[in-house]
Amino acid sequence: MNITDFSVTQLSSMIKKKELSVSEVTNAVLDNITARDKNINAYITVAAEKALQRSKEVQKLLDNGELCDSPLAGIPVSIKDNICTKGIRTTCASRMLENFIPPYNAHATELLENAGAIIIGKLNMDEFAMGSTSETSFFGAVSNPWNTDYTPGGSSGGCAAAIISGQALLTLGSDTGGSIRQPASMCGVTGFKPTYGTVSRYGLIAYASSMDQIGPIARSAEDCVACMKVISGYDPKDNTSINSTLSSFPLNKDLSGIKIGVPYEYFGNNLSGEVKKEIYTAIETLKTLGADICEFSFPISEYAIAAYYVIASAEASSNLARYDGIRYGHRSSDSVSLEDIYIKSRSEGFGSEVKNRIMLGTFALSAGYYDEYYRKALVARDLIKKSFDEAFSKYDVIISPVSPCTAPQKGQSLSDPMKMYLSDAYTVGANLAGLPAISLPCGFDGNGLPIGFQLIGPKLQDQKLLNIGQIFQKHTNFHKQVPGGEKL
Amino acid sequence: MIWETVIGLEIHAELYTKTKIFCSCSTSFGNAPNTQCCPVCTAMPGALPTLNKQVPELALKAGLALGCTVTKHTKFDRKNYFYPDLPKAYQISQLYAPILRNGHLTIFTDNSEKDIRISEIHMEEDAGKLIHDNESGISKIDYNRCGVPLIEIVTAPDFRTAAEVTSFIEELSAILRYTNVCDCKMQEGSLRVDVNLSVRPEGTELLGTRTEMKNLNSIKAISRAINFEAERQIAILRQGGKISQETRRWDDDKGISTSMRTKENANDYRYFPEPDLPPIVIEEAYLSALKDSLPELPQAKRQRYIAKFGLTPYEATMISNRKSLAEFFEKTLALCNDPKEVSNRLLGDGLKMLNETGLNIEDSFITPDKLALLIDKTNKKTLTRQQSKEIFELCFTKSIDIEQYILEKGLCPITNTDTISEAVKNTLLKHPDTVKEYLSGKTKVFGFLVGQTMRSLKGSADPALVNNILKEQLNLLQNNE
Known part of the structure; x- marks a missing residue:
């Protein structure tokens, strides 16, 4: 068995028992990248030298008896390229930030470093996290390791593709409208979007500030737990970070006493038959494990997509205005006036999907349209929050698809952006309401592409979702499937 | 026709804090360019603002001193526009729920009192400074001032004369200095006054089209600019012209103002709630403690x-x-x-x-x-x-x-009666004619003799003592005669 086939928890304990050295683990991941990333393009930057250097340092710390309590000491971690890493280029997969090397760490990066994790490199994504296929990257599209003609989903497609192809053992992604959960589902791995405010956004390059959230993409829910232990917690540098402890939840043997709500509207005609079938099977499994399954109506969800795209684009139009070619980032070489610098630098620096959303957001905030679009979207957002609150007064968690279909073929989505936007229908609700949600693998379609399902929980009940995920994965093997056959 | 001038003010006051509004950089004035910046105030990717708690505190102090109503749930909004001195390309300000509203300040002119209404006070961040070098054609940016906390005080259009405006600014500055909210140094830009002015026929209610005047760096400049602008507008209207709604820049050296931008090319700021900063809830207990702390x-x-x-x-x-x-x-x-x-x-x-x-x-x-x-x-x-x-x-x-x-310095007044007696004696000897006049009843000359004595003592003798001794000696002479 290869080193990269072990779980984070297993590796952590093997490293502490000195059955493996930190460098051996790091090298195993780096070797896989060298061998496989040509076909996948999951990485934008591989920081091999730094990683090996840090491996030695962490080994020394471990040998001196330090970092004993860290679940990630010596564990290689790869980070989505919109999360700042001090001294390592952070591009947001954009020409605009092609050469941006942050002089500071994101808070989450800092916590990983302090915990002795080894930062391997920076993962490919949709430009500025805008997209659902990881095709809008300035550094080229990411391929789905299950079938390279297909996309891995997005925007954290590099994270999910790296995990399933053994090029990463643990990754940090970001989720604004489903960007952790959807690629996790399409690559057959586990993705967790924490409660908004649980992980500091300091150093996460903003797309839509009121919804952006950092979270792990990993092989299993258990590995996500290890990551969350390190990266969650209050950060005074982020005023939206939550200063209260997460609710605890026991890791039981089964799911007896757990009430799971199944919203009708999420299983309608838009959902592909194959996906529906596998999720129903998963629901049966959950029932077998003792969960109480109830269907209910959740009509408000149909407004979620519209509200999401108005709010996210509006915030994006403002967040991305700082890329003006003045202080850092791409500046057009042939500009003659200030306005020229702005127009040319931004026209050249941003890709077309980013421009779409900046224009959409600028429009939605313009005089005369604010009330018609932005304010209405805020009202819808409030109603969606209330609907979730109401649902959680009856159910512990809500189950739903992650995406109506399995991974789309490359090139398909960009030709029909409206279809791409609509495919986020199941995931954006959790972002609008700031709720935790997990994506768990539960089967494959006829083409052998993975299918996942989503559990959404009440605010701060992150532990509950992660533990239900762990219980489900104790009784299923979907998360152990990798292209070319089951491992472990 | 008699014209009436109508004036409202927008006043930016730099808050007297040690650090900036959203990061821990220093706010001190006059240091080398770009030495007081960090990822937050230069808008590096991923940096986030964190509110300096002193900022709402100082804003509230100013507002309480000006009789404002406090907004218990106040929020920040983003004001979006591109300019090189604004690194985020938006200013964090307040539009929808400013921290204070509906205050007033009494002013005094020509022995009469007048109440000026304050529409709102909101918090916001300052921008950086552009330095244009005309010789090289290069523009440089200093971000030291970027993120310095401000309050903007907006008055109702309640002023009618420049004297009322200057009185208001003096009263307001006094209050802001008393409460340690702002040092109000107009020359250093810590208090900046923009004047909104329109004119209308006296006795009418409808407001005329207004202009906004910027770059007013002293009370005197404000006064001159107001008089200039009122006359300019009246002259245009007298000739049957129309006032264009515009922002004008005052040139105090030349004593004139010029148009900066008209309403047509004004920015659409696309304000929306700042998602990086949660609403601020102002508790009653906190507020009353703050009230008690006011001097x-x-x-x-x-x-x-x-x-x-x-x-x-x-x-x-x-x-x-x-x-x-x-x-x-x-x-x-x-x-x-x-x-x-x-x-x-x-x-x-x-x-x-x-x-x-x-x-x-x-x-x-x-x-x-x-x-x-x-x-x-x-x-x-x-x-x-x-x-x-x-x-x-x-x-x-x-x-x-x-x-x-x-x-x-030997400044002790001479209280030694011997010294004074000696001086008096000398005076009497020097001025025998005057003494004679006195003795013959012309007592007016007494003052002259006191003066001469004081002079001989270089002004350092106790005048009362000199008086007494002089009188004594003159009486003696009288009796001897």
């Missing part, structure tokens, strides 16, 4: 000075509008119970010395106990008025021990 404000002080100390309204205003002067005044009074005299000294020689030296009273060497001592010595006639004035003035620039100084 006695200048207008209350002024009334007390008039009623309790018998100062004139002018004297009371002059002292109370400067916090440091008022403090000095009150501390001196605690040591010497002669308000009128303390006031005279401070407003006369005191202000003269402060103007000459350019010092604030707290930065000079004069102290309340020194002034009290000087007044006491003068009242007890151990110093003459002239001597005491000279020492008082000296005390502003030099740290001197008054008692020792008097000893060293």
Whole structure:
């Protein structure tokens, strides 16, 4: 068995028992990248030298008896390229930030470093996290390791593709409208979007500030737990970070006493038959494990997509205005006036999907349209929050698809952006309401592409979702499937 | 037709904090460019603002002092526009729920009072500074000021004259300095006043089209700009023209204003709620503690000075509008119970010395106990008025021990009766004719003889003593005759 086939928890304990050295683990991941990333393009930057250097340092710390309590000491971690890493280029997969090397760490990066994790490199994504296929990257599209003609989903497609192809053992992604959960589902791995405010956004390059959230993409829910232990917690540098402890939840043997709500509207005609079938099977499994399954109506969800795209684009139009070619980032070489610098630098620096959303957001905030679009979207957002609150007064968690279909073929989505936007229908609700949600693998379609399902929980009940995920994965093997056959 | 000028103000006051509004960079003025910046105030990717808690506190202090209603759930909004001095390309400000609303301030002009309404006070961040080098054609940016906290105070269009505006700014500055909200140095830009002005036929209600005047760096400039702009608008309307709604820039050297931008090319700021900063909830307990912490404000002080100390309204205003002067005044009074005299000294020689030296009273060497001592010595006639004035003035620039100084300079008034008797004798001998006149009943000449005696003693004798001795000796002569 290869080193990269072990779980984070297993590796952590093997490293502490000195059955493996930190460098051996790091090298195993780096070797896989060298061998496989040509076909996948999951990485934008591989920081091999730094990683090996840090491996030695962490080994020394471990040998001196330090970092004993860290679940990630010596564990290689790869980070989505919109999360700042001090001294390592952070591009947001954009020409605009092609050469941006942050002089500071994101808070989450800092916590990983302090915990002795080894930062391997920076993962490919949709430009500025805008997209659902990881095709809008300035550094080229990411391929789905299950079938390279297909996309891995997005925007954290590099994270999910790296995990399933053994090029990463643990990754940090970001989720604004489903960007952790959807690629996790399409690559057959586990993705967790924490409660908004649980992980500091300091150093996460903003797309839509009121919804952006950092979270792990990993092989299993258990590995996500290890990551969350390190990266969650209050950060005074982020005023939206939550200063209260997460609710605890026991890791039981089964799911007896757990009430799971199944919203009708999420299983309608838009959902592909194959996906529906596998999720129903998963629901049966959950029932077998003792969960109480109830269907209910959740009509408000149909407004979620519209509200999401108005709010996210509006915030994006403002967040991305700082890329003006003045202080850092791409500046057009042939500009003659200030306005020229702005127009040319931004026209050249941003890709077309980013421009779409900046224009959409600028429009939605313009005089005369604010009330018609932005304010209405805020009202819808409030109603969606209330609907979730109401649902959680009856159910512990809500189950739903992650995406109506399995991974789309490359090139398909960009030709029909409206279809791409609509495919986020199941995931954006959790972002609008700031709720935790997990994506768990539960089967494959006829083409052998993975299918996942989503559990959404009440605010701060992150532990509950992660533990239900762990219980489900104790009784299923979907998360152990990798292209070319089951491992472990 | 008689025209009426209608003026409203937008006043930006830099808050007196050590650090910036959203990061921990220093706010100090006049340092080398770009030495007070960090990822947050230069808008590096991923950096987030964190609110300096002192900012709402100071805004609230100003608002409470101005009788405003507090918005219990106040929020920040983003004001979006591109400009190189604004690194985020949006200014974090407040539009939808400003922290304070509906205040007022009483002003005094020509012995009459007037209430000026304050529509709102909101918090926001300052932008950086652009420096254009015309020779090289290069523009440079200094981000030191970027993120310095401001409050913007917006008044209703309640002013009718430049005098009302200047009075308001003086009253407001006094309040902001008293509450330690702002140091109000117009030259350094810590208090910036924009003037919105329109004119209308007197007696009508409808407001005319207004212009906004910027770059007003002193009270005098404001006054001149108002008069210039009112005349400009009236001239246009008299000729049947139309006022264009625009922003104008005052050039104080030339004494004219020029158009900066018209309404047509005004920005659409696309305000929306700032998602990086949660709403601020202002608790009642916090607010009442803040209220209790406010010092006695200048207008209350002024009334007390008039009623309790018998100062004139002018004297009371002059002292109370400067916090440091008022403090000095009150501390001196605690040591010497002669308000009128303390006031005279401070407003006369005191202000003269402060103007000459350019010092604030707290930065000079004069102290309340020194002034009290000087007044006491003068009242007890151990110093003459002239001597005491000279020492008082000296005390502003030099740290001197008054008692020792008097000893060293031999300034002790001559109280030795022998010395004075000797001087009187000499005077009488020098002026036998005058003495004769006195003895023959022309007692008016007595004053002349006192003067001559004082002069021979270089003004340092106690005049009463001189009087007595002179009278004694003259009486003696009379009796001998």
